[in-house]
Amino acid sequence: MSDTADLHDTLTLPPVRGTATGGPATLEAAAISAWFGDHKVLDRVSLTMPAREVTALIGPSGCGKSTFLRILNRMHELVGSASLAGRVLLDGDDIYDRGRRITRARREIGMVFQKPNPFPAMSLYDNVLAGLKLNGIKAPRDGKDDLVEECLTKAGLWREVKDRLRQPGGALSGGQQQRLCIARSLAVRPRVLLMDEPCSALDPTSTRRIEETIHDLKHEVTIVIVTHNMQQAARVSDSCAFFLAEQGTPGAIVEHGPTDAMFDHPRDPRTSDYVNGRFG
Numbered sequence: 001m002s003d004t005a006d007l008h009d010t011l012t013l014p015p016v017r018g019t020a021t022g023g024p025a026t027l028e029a030a031a032i033s034a035w036f037g038d039h040k041v042l043d044r045v046s047l048t049m050p051a052r053e054v055t056a057l058i059g060p061s062g063c064g065k066s067t068f069l070r071i072l073n074r075m076h077e078l079v080g081s082a083s084l085a086g087r088v089l090l091d092g093d094d095i096y097d098r099g100r101r102i103t104r105a106r107r108e109i110g111m112v113f114q115k116p117n118p119f120p121a122m123s124l125y126d127n128v129l130a131g132l133k134l135n136g137i138k139a140p141r142d143g144k145d146d147l148v149e150e151c152l153t154k155a156g157l158w159r160e161v162k163d164r165l166r167q168p169g170g171a172l173s174g175g176q177q178q179r180l181c182i183a184r185s186l187a188v189r190p191r192v193l194l195m196d197e198p199c200s201a202l203d204p205t206s207t208r209r210i211e212e213t214i215h216d217l218k219h220e221v222t223i224v225i226v227t228h229n230m231q232q233a234a235r236v237s238d239s240c241a242f243f244l245a246e247q248g249t250p251g252a253i254v255e256h257g258p259t260d261a262m263f264d265h266p267r268d269p270r271t272s273d274y275v276n277g278r279f280g
Ligand SMILES: Nc1ncnc2c1ncn2[C@@H]1O[C@H](COP(=O)(O)OP(=O)(O)OP(=O)(O)O)[C@@H](O)[C@H]1O
Pocket: 036, 041, 059, 060, 061, 062, 063, 064, 065, 066, 067, 068, 079
């Protein structure tokens, strides 16, 4: 099926507070390997990211965390030289199945990036609804106001902006812009939200607000977050996966498990060294 056909695959969401797309889902990566040209950057990575939980991906720079995250919603294939092997299952359904549309995977599995990327000249109100249009979804005819309020509330931004929804997205602080981007992602009711270092460009106060938002959201949407901040991983995640690419080898998971155990009683000495700041 072509992407052109995907663009015409429109869907109308029910007014508000439904779970049109099925609610939080478990995401399972099975034996994922990835390449950029001949360069293999991930080797047979398997990981289950349970529904209604926050999974943190940690590890030194260049070990393949972002590549793995982008494979989870089919963004890796946007890079011309990129290829991959393995499967990604969303509640048991392979998102790479030939009969499944790319747009469906990206709709069900949203992404928030390192640098907040709202449309700067577009109003806050329209920014929230923009995700619908980008995903070929018709906004509910009579429910736009409710949808905007719902998403801004879930993203922890409603009280700060409810009296200035017509102001441009670029008028917000960095932390507010990031919460606006979270609201925009939520408008399409994703089942999983991927976050690639969402706080790395933010001050400590804004970071704490995003962490609170993550905490409040996890019952609505499964969250997978890449972070270099070990305190953040410890604060927000239920489970952690430690990635490592040793001496030019492709990235792989050294250890994963409940966050408390990973930090307090890591099984592998390399995990212990990393979470205690001895390298990376
Ligand atoms: N578009 C690309 N083209 C070619 N190589 C790439 C591309 N993106 C990433 N790589 C390579 O893939 C490997 C993994 O990169 P990736 O960004 O996934 O690591 P990371 O763990 O997320 O790093 P960081 O923590 O610094 O963001 C690196 O060797 C990187 O140079």
